[in-house]
Amino acid sequence: MSGFKSPSFADRQKAAQQSRQNILAKFKAQPSPDDPAVQARAAERAAIAAAREQSKIAREAEKAAQKAREAEEAAREIERIAREKEEAEIAARELEAQQKAARDARYAARKARKK
Template sequence: MSGFRDKGFGDRLSTAANARKAMLERVRAKPGPDDPAVAERRAARQAVSAAREARLAEREAAKIAEQARETAKQEARQAAEHEQRIAQEANEALERVEAAQRQLALEAEKKAARDARYAARKARK
């Protein structure tokens, strides 16, 4: 069994320095903003973003058009119902007038019959 190796202060300093160098190398290895690969990725992201915005605008326009169609359909339905209600009320009013005329004619016939009976009774005496 090997013994435990205690790291000394120098070993810890050199390990930390190596870690800093590795981080610095990773930062230096990253491409800059003028790198063609970075520009290509940026253009691709912008194209995706523009396509997303176009889809959202198209969806919003479709939603607005659908709402306009529904509103127009509802207004047409309400206008038709209103016209139907007016026609029904006019028919009911006409029926009431005709019923009143029939009632008046019936009363006139009854009065004429009553007057005829009265006249016949007076003529008998």
């Protein structure tokens, strides 16, 4: 059985040079930007981005419509509360007028009995 032989400086240099050449070959093997496959992927990404933007715009429009509906509901609710409050005030004034009329009638009856 032979022992471990550590690589010499020349072997390490040769391995490093081979590694650099492999990286360069891998980089050169990549398709250029003019390649139809690259352009197709870029077009596909652009289409996906456009669809995403359209759906974002649609969501924002829906949110704006929902806020408008909620504001309209709130306005109707405020109007209803104001109307009910006004009706309650009118009813209270009518009741007060009826009570005053009844009180005045009792007072007049009491005065009439004394005469």
